Amino acid sequence: MAVNVFMIGPAGCGKTSLTAAFGKWLEEELGDRPVYVNLDPGVLSLPYQPSYDVREIVSVGDLMRRKGLGPNGAMIRAAEIIEERVGEVVEEVRRLGSGSGYVLVDTPGQMELFLFREMGPRIVEALSSGSRSVAVYIVDPFLASSPSGLAISLSMSIITRLRLQAPVISVVNKSDIFDAGGFEELLMDESRLMERIAAEEHGLIADLSIRFVSFLKDLSKAMRVVRVSAKTGEGMPELYNLISDALCECGDLT
Numbered sequence: 001m002a003v004n005v006f007m008i009g010p011a012g013c014g015k016t017s018l019t020a021a022f023g024k025w026l027e028e029e030l031g032d033r034p035v036y037v038n039l040d041p042g043v044l045s046l047p048y049q050p051s052y053d054v055r056e057i058v059s060v061g062d063l064m065r066r067k068g069l070g071p072n073g074a075m076i077r078a079a080e081i082i083e084e085r086v087g088e089v090v091e092e093v094r095r096l097g098s099g100s101g102y103v104l105v106d107t108p109g110q111m112e113l114f115l116f117r118e119m120g121p122r123i124v125e126a127l128s129s130g131s132r133s134v135a136v137y138i139v140d141p142f143l144a145s146s147p148s149g150l151a152i153s154l155s156m157s158i159i160t161r162l163r164l165q166a167p168v169i170s171v172v173n174k175s176d177i178f179d180a181g182g183f184e185e186l187l188m189d190e191s192r193l194m195e196r197i198a199a200e201e202h203g204l205i206a207d208l209s210i211r212f213v214s215f216l217k218d219l220s221k222a223m224r225v226v227r228v229s230a231k232t233g234e235g236m237p238e239l240y241n242l243i244s245d246a247l248c249e250c251g252d253l254t
């Protein structure tokens with residue numbers, strides 16, 4: 001039974017690069033043959049060889065040329081077309097993943113297309129029946145550079161959890177260029193995060209951020225976060241362990 005790993009996060013956070021880097025690690029370290037799935041109709045080139053590519057159904061560039069749409073209009077239209085054909089997408093991905101350990105799913109650049117329309121929840125739900133799924137929320141390292149930005153990242157991972165109804169783990173990517181300053185530890189310890197917000201933010205922002213983190217603390221159980229680099233491969237074993245633990249906690253590995 002394959003494990004479906006959905007890479008989720010804001011534009012440019014490294015979803016595509018991490019799909020490739022984690023897949024390469026699985027191949028080289030575990031001898032696995034992961035199935036690579038591209039669900040981004042807008043991507044031009046990929047650093048991995050997709051086993052399934054949604055651009056076989058629709059591509060944003062093609063819609064722009066043929067229908068005279070702008071990039072956003074074409075992206076929305078592409079999402080509608082994928083939604084109409086979700087059954088077909090799921091069936092093909094399920095077939096490809098049946099003999100494999102991991103199905104790595106690279107999602108559209110604009111996170112809202114996957115999370116806030118029907119596409120993401122429907123695909124995750126359908127692939128999760130008879131299989132196990134986990135979402136990797138990739139924290140944007142730009143946001144991770146301030147305590148209030150971290151509070152927002154924390155909320156996005158919880159929204160991902162609520163929307164996809166699958167376990168979610170968080171990673172801070174681009175560790176090779178960003179000194180995350182121990183922020184991944186702060187993401188795991190809401191009390192310390194609130195202290196940092198109080199020390200570094202001011203006025204209304206500090207006040208709102210602290211209340212917000214306090215609310216999130218009540219909502220979510222403690223979570224683990226790791227630093228990764230899709231470029232250097234740092235953190236891939238930790239990401240693997242986090243995925244295994246997330247599935248264990250859901251009682252799915254029994």
Ligand SMILES: Nc1nc2c(ncn2[C@@H]2O[C@H](COP(=O)(O)OP(=O)(O)OP(=O)(O)O)[C@@H](O)[C@H]2O)c(=O)[nH]1
Pocket residue numbers: 009010011012013014015016017018040107108109110173174175176177228229230231232
């Ligand atoms: N230095 C560094 N650059 C990275 C890393 N991961 C991704 N990048 C770069 O960040 C940019 C965006 O990476 P992608 O993998 O395309 O990110 P994405 O989230 O798939 O982007 P969209 O799908 O377009 O939203 C590229 O220039 C990557 O080379 C990393 O770990 N380190």
Ligand SMILES: [Mg+2]
Pocket residue numbers: 015016017040043106107108109
């Ligand atoms: Mg991408």
